[in-house]
Each structure stands twice: as structure tokens, then as C-alpha cells.
Amino acid sequence: MSEEALRGLVSSRSMSRGFPRLGRFIFAECVAGAYLLVFAPVAMIVLISFFAQEIVSFPANGLTLHWYANAWARPEFSRGLLTSVQVAMATTAIGVPLGVAAAIPLVRSRFPAKAGINVLLLAPLALPGVVTGAGIYMMYVAAENVLDTDIKGTMVGLVAAHTMLTIPWTVRLVVASLQGLDEAIEEAAANLGAGPFTVFRRITLPMMRPGIVAAAMFSFIQSFENLDLTLLLVGPGRITLPVAMLNYLEFRMDPTLAAVATAQIVLVGALMLVTDRFVKLSRIV
Amino acid sequence: MAKLTVERLKKQFGTSIAVDELTLEVAQGEMVALLGPSGCGKTTTLRMIAGFVAPTSGRMLLGGNDITRVPPHVRETGLVFQSYALFPHMTVAENVGFGLEMRGVSRAQRGPLIAEALGLVRLSHLADRFPKQMSGGQQQRVALARALAISPKLFLLDEPLSNLDAKLRAEVRTEIRSLQQRLGLTTLIVTHDREEALTMADRLVVMEGGRVRQVGSARELYEEPRDAFVAEFVGRCNLLPATREDDERVRTRGGLLLSSRRRADESSSASTLAIRPERIAIEPGHHAEIKGQLEAVTYLGAHTEYQVLLGESERVVVTRPTPVRDDPMLSVRTNDPVSLTWDTEAPRLIPETAKD
Numbered sequence: 001m002s003e004e005a006l007r008g009l010v011s012s013r014s015m016s017r018g019f020p021r022l023g024r025f026i027f028a029e030c031v032a033g034a035y036l037l038v039f040a041p042v043a044m045i046v047l048i049s050f051f052a053q054e055i056v057s058f059p060a061n062g063l064t065l066h067w068y069a070n071a072w073a074r075p076e077f078s079r080g081l082l083t084s085v086q087v088a089m090a091t092t093a094i095g096v097p098l099g100v101a102a103a104i105p106l107v108r109s110r111f112p113a114k115a116g117i118n119v120l121l122l123a124p125l126a127l128p129g130v131v132t133g134a135g136i137y138m139m140y141v142a143a144e145n146v147l148d149t150d151i152k153g154t155m156v157g158l159v160a161a162h163t164m165l166t167i168p169w170t171v172r173l174v175v176a177s178l179q180g181l182d183e184a185i186e187e188a189a190a191n192l193g194a195g196p197f198t199v200f201r202r203i204t205l206p207m208m209r210p211g212i213v214a215a216a217m218f219s220f221i222q223s224f225e226n227l228d229l230t231l232l233l234v235g236p237g238r239i240t241l242p243v244a245m246l247n248y249l250e251f252r253m254d255p256t257l258a259a260v261a262t263a264q265i266v267l268v269g270a271l272m273l274v275t276d277r278f279v280k281l282s283r284i285v
Numbered sequence: 286m287a288k289l290t291v292e293r294l295k296k297q298f299g300t301s302i303a304v305d306e307l308t309l310e311v312a313q314g315e316m317v318a319l320l321g322p323s324g325c326g327k328t329t330t331l332r333m334i335a336g337f338v339a340p341t342s343g344r345m346l347l348g349g350n351d352i353t354r355v356p357p358h359v360r361e362t363g364l365v366f367q368s369y370a371l372f373p374h375m376t377v378a379e380n381v382g383f384g385l386e387m388r389g390v391s392r393a394q395r396g397p398l399i400a401e402a403l404g405l406v407r408l409s410h411l412a413d414r415f416p417k418q419m420s421g422g423q424q425q426r427v428a429l430a431r432a433l434a435i436s437p438k439l440f441l442l443d444e445p446l447s448n449l450d451a452k453l454r455a456e457v458r459t460e461i462r463s464l465q466q467r468l469g470l471t472t473l474i475v476t477h478d479r480e481e482a483l484t485m486a487d488r489l490v491v492m493e494g495g496r497v498r499q500v501g502s503a504r505e506l507y508e509e510p511r512d513a514f515v516a517e518f519v520g521r522c523n524l525l526p527a528t529r530e531d532d533e534r535v536r537t538r539g540g541l542l543l544s545s546r547r548r549a550d551e552s553s554s555a556s557t558l559a560i561r562p563e564r565i566a567i568e569p570g571h572h573a574e575i576k577g578q579l580e581a582v583t584y585l586g587a588h589t590e591y592q593v594l595l596g597e598s599e600r601v602v603v604t605r606p607t608p609v610r611d612d613p614m615l616s617v618r619t620n621d622p623v624s625l626t627w628d629t630e631a632p633r634l635i636p637e638t639a640k641d
């Protein structure tokens with residue numbers, strides 16, 4: 001629910017009439033608590049990234065941009081960022097069209113296995129990434145033996161795994177946007193002379209756009225931030241940013257990581273803001 | 286515009302038959318209403334004609350061409366959907382111009398055609414709005430303009446007034462009818478509202494359970510219904526189970542002898558006496574032939590409705606202009622004796638369900 005909607009809910013007249021004062025107060029506290037819970041860790045990370053001391057402690061000995069410079073200087077982070085962006089873009093470019101294609105028959109057609117496929121498509125959402133990652137790893141090993149070619153540790157293998165991870169999201173979002181679409185609108189276009197392909201291009205696709213844009217953004221972020229599944233599949237020289245951060249953490253624990261994380265937060269936040277200009281995310285998710 | 290012929294059209298969904306051997310014709314420039322209760326197969330029929338539902342059997346001809354297997358986008362019918370189905374991501378002008386665009390009309394040539402179509406429904410000033418910025422009545426008129434802009438061979442309307450409030454409904458009803466007549470549109474309208482059908486259409490097709498019950502003008506259906514279902518569906522009607530006694534009288538199930546002259550076309554299976562409430566005269570006392578007891582009076586403004594008990598258990602409803610001044614009916618109270626009279630030609634003895 002969006003912040004605006006929540007505020008509307010808290011201050012709505014029916015609420016103030018239906019709830020006694022104390023109830024309303026408790027409700028407002030809960031809302032504030034929820035916000036705090038969501039934003040506190042983020043705020044903490046951003047704050048720490050400017051702390052001067054190497055071992056994090058409060059209060060700060062002073063503020064510095066040193067950790068940002070350090071992060072920038074270390075090749076594993078800049079290379080990781082590049083790899084992550086490449087993987088996320090490839091994942092989005094492949095996963096979104098596939099997810100859209102998978103979603104359409106789930107809404108529009110009637111076939112016996114539909115309910116089963118629906119559940120299967122959503123299953124990866126419920127599985128821990130490590131489990132999925134292990135499964136994919138074993139599958140790759142088996143495939144490598146048969147095909148006699150490298151898969152794990154390659155870009156292709158990683159993008160394929162991430163695509164698998166993001167498709168359920170895309171399907172969910174696109175199904176939601178399709179379900180809200182009155183089929184009579186497509187029939188009206190056909191009635192006016194549009195053939196099936198034209199109906200799809202001129203009517204169905206534009207009306208699915210909010211869902212597709214949201215799916216693209218989700219796919220990108222999911223792939224960009226993924227650690228658990230990726231951990232098992234990256235190869236030398238193809239380390240993604242989250243894996244690079246974990247590696248760094250193994251022998252150092254200074255605010256450099258906080259600086260990287262902050263940069264990441266800014267990047268994802270900017271992406272969300274841009275997307276939000278196209279579609280009101282709060283209305284879809 | 287072209288003539289529509291539907292022959293023995295049938296649609297089966299699984300084991301249930303939605304439309305059963307339906308035959309109808311809409312002459313060029315004529316407006317025909319498919320009238321029937323909800324679920325009787327009206328929308329399915331319309332969707333088969335527009336090409337969105339494949340018939341199980343039967344065929345359809347438009348302007349002499351068999352269109353039974355023609356895909357919807359080349360049928361050249363103009364369908365107005367019950368939900369309007371406007372394109373939400375296009376402006377009013379883009380909505381109306383869409384059909385022209387599909388026909389390869391250039392942008393420059395579309396302009397005046399769009400303006401003309403919007404002019405027909407008096408919406409020229411809203412051409413740049415989006416559908417969701419308009420009222421229901423305005424959206425309805427955009428849907429009309431959009432269907433008319435392509436100069437369809439056949440104009441199809443599915444319950445076009447059902448989402449409008451009462452006042453707007455009367456307005457749009459007149460508007461559609463005058464457009465239809467002015468442009469000479471061959472039109473098939475689907476509705477469950479008898480007033481809508483009676484006031485708009487040249488001819489009505491009364492449907493029930495996927496079948497045609499009767500075809501005729503409003504007057505024919507109202508005054509010469511073929512069976513009890515039609516009699517009741519096109520207007521209020523007293524229906525009393527009865528059998529023919531002689532050429533001038535019938536005997537009701539309750540044993541009353543009522544006057545009703547036999548008609549030449551009376552069916553041998555006729556078992557229901559049908560008489561419209563306004564064809565019955567009512568007076569106080571027991572001086573006329575049919576004697577009864579007043580059970581209830583309902584004041585309806587211009588008209589007043591009387592419910593009368595005849596004999597032991599048979600009830601009829603009588604309507605007449607509300608009595609004024611020193612009309613003797615003014616002083617009649619519930620449980621008072623009253624008597625009824627009617628023209629012996631007024632009632633009809635008809636079957637429960639007409640068989641073909």
C-alpha cells in the first residue's frame with residue numbers, strides 16, 4: 001500500500017467514527033513503527049558509509065568520503081557492478097518477453113493443466129534461493145557432461161538462472177494486468193476491422209504496459225541484487241556485485257561495503273522513480 | 286446497409302443449448318429488437334452475428350453473402366457493447382477513428398469523418414478527452430459514434446441502455462431511434478426491457494430458452510400474443526387457466542363462465558384466458574355479469590389498479606384512469622362488491638406455450 005493510501009486510511013472519517021481515540025492512536029503508532037522498521041536499516045547503512053572510523057562504532061569520529069573513494073578504486077566492485085548490470089539487463093530482456101508469453105494463455109485460454117502450471121510457475125517464489133541455486137547447479141553439471149561444454153560459471157548459465165528466478169514475478173504482474181482487461185475491448189477492435197495481430201499490438205499490449213514496465217523493473221532489481229542463487233553459479237572473472245561484496249566481507253569489515261550498498265540503493269531508487277513516472281507502481285504491486 | 290438473414294442458427298455450450306434453431310430476418314433499414322429474459326440467448330445470438338462465437342449449426346447471410354465462417358474483423362458489422370468497451374488509452378477522436386484507420390483511411394481524410402460521427406452524437410467538443418474523463422451517457426455516445434464511423438453494413442446493439450439511469454435512458458433511446466431512421470441503419474438491438482423494445486423497434490423477436498416465441502410489431506405482440514409467455518412478457522396481462530365452453534364462453538378452472546368469443550385461429554391446445562387489465566371495466570355493486578370482491582386498490586397517479594377476487598380463488602387485475610369528482614368508483618372500499626365487464630372480443634384463449 002502506498003504511503004498516501006495509508007495516510008488516507010488513518011485519517012478517513014469512517015475510521016475516526018468507528019474507532020475510539022486510543023484505538024486510533026495505537027493504529028497510528030503501528031503505521032509509524034512499520035515505516036521505522038523499513039527505513040531504519042537503510043538509513044543506518046547510508047549513515048555508516050560516511051563514518052570516518054574503520055571499525056563501526058557510535059558516535060562517528062568524523063565524516064568522510066574516503067570509503068566511496070576506496071570502493072571506486074577497488075576493481076572487484078567496479079567490475080562486479082558492470083557484470084551485475086550486464087546480467088540484469090540480459091535477464092530482463094529475455095525474461096520479460098518469456099514471462100509475458102507465459103502469462104497470456106494463463107489468463108486467456110482454458111486448458112486442463114492450467115491450474116498446475118500456475119502453481120509451478122509461482123513455486124520459485126516460495127523456494128529459498130540456495131535450494132533453487134543448488135538444483136540449477138546440479139542440472140548444469142549434468143548438462144555439461146552431456147553437452148561437453150561449460151555452463152556453470154558462464155554468463156549464459158548465470159543469465160539463464162536469473163531468468164528462471166524472475167519469470168514468476170513477470171507472470172504474476174502481467175497476469176494481474178491482463179485480468180483487469182475487459183475482453184470486450186479487444187473484441188471491439190476486431191469488430192472495427194483489426195486482425196488478431198493488430199488487436200494485440202494496438203490494444204492488448206498498450207493496456208498491459210503498466211504490468212510489463214513493472215515486470216521489467218522487478219526483473220532487473222531481482223537479478224541485480226541476487227546473492228544466494230548467484231553464489232553457486234558465478235565463475236572466475238564473472239563476479240557480480242553482491243558476490244564481490246560478500247567476498248570483501250570475508251577479510252575486511254570497514255564502511256566500504258556501506259558505501260557500495262548506498263550506491264546500490266541510490267541506483268535502485270532512481271530506477272524505481274523513473275519507472276514510477278511511467279506507471280504508478282503502488283497501483284500494481 | 287444490407288439485409289440480414291439468420292437461418293436455423295444454433296449454439297451449444299457443452300450440453301446446454303444457448304440458441305436453438307433461431308431464424309430471423311432484418312430488412313434493409315429496419316430496426317429489429319431481440320427481446321427476452323436474461324439468459325435466453327440474446328447476447329450469444331448477437332455475438333454469433335458479429336463473429337465472436339462460432340455457431341454449432343445454421344447460417345447467416347449479410348447482404349446476400351454467407352458470413353457464417355467469416356472472421357469478425359472483416360464482417361463489417363458495427364457492434365455497440367453493453368460495457369461500451371472503449372479503448373481506455375485512446376482519446377475519443379482516436380477511438381472513433383480506429384475503424385477508419387483499420388480501413389486504411391489516411392489521417393487527413395479521417396479528420397472530417399471523425400468530426401461527422403461525433404457530430405451525430407453531439408460530442409464534437411469532447412474529441413480530445415479520454416474515456417475515463419467522461420460520464421456513462423457520454424461514453425455510450427462515443428461507442429455509438431465509433432460503430433457508426435465505419436458505415437457498417439449492420440448495426441448491432443447489446444443492451445445499450447442498461448448502464449444508464451432512467452432519465453438518460455429515455456433520452457438515448459430516442460436518440461438511437463432517430464439516428465437509425467435518419468441514416469437508414471439496418472439494426473438489430475438486444476434487450477430484456479420490453480419498453481425499450483416496444484418503443485424503438487419496427488419489429489420484435491421475442492425469445493425464450495434459446496428459441497423464438499413470436500415475431501411481430503409491438504402492436505401485434507401486445508394485442509395478439511401467440512402464447513401466455515409472450516402475452517405476459519410484452520405487458521401486464523391477466524392469465525386464467527380455462528377451457529372453451531362454447532363459441533361465446535370459456536370455463537375457468539375455478540368453474541366460472543366468462544365471455545370470450547372464439548377466434549378463427551384459436552389453437553386446440555389453448556388453455557389460458559388472457560386479458561389485459563385496461564380492457565376490463567369495473568363498477569361498484571353486483572349489477573353486471575361478472576361479480577367479484579375488491580381485494581386491493583393501488584393508486585398510480587394517472588391510473589389506478591384494482592385487484593378483484595372472482596369466485597373462490599381467481600384473481601384479476603383491472604387498471605383504469607384514476608377516478609375523479611363523483612365517479613362511483615371513488616367510494617368503493619376494500620372488500621366491497623364490484624362487477625366487471627369486458628368486450629367479448631377483448632380476451633384471447635391461447636396456449637401456455639405455442640408449439641411450432
Ligand SMILES: Nc1ncnc2c1ncn2[C@@H]1O[C@H](COP(=O)(O)OP(=O)(O)O)[C@@H](O)[C@H]1O
Nearest residue numbers: 298302303321322323324325326327328329330
Ligand atoms: N461462453 C459460454 N460458455 C458457456 N455457456 C455460455 C457461454 N455464453 C453464454 N452461455 C450460456 O448461454 C445462455 C445464454 O446466454 P446469453 O446469450 O448471454 O443470454 P442473454 O444475453 O439473453 O442474457 C446462458 O445460459 C449462458 O449461461
Ligand SMILES: [Mg+2]
Nearest residue numbers: 327328329444
Ligand atoms: Mg446479454
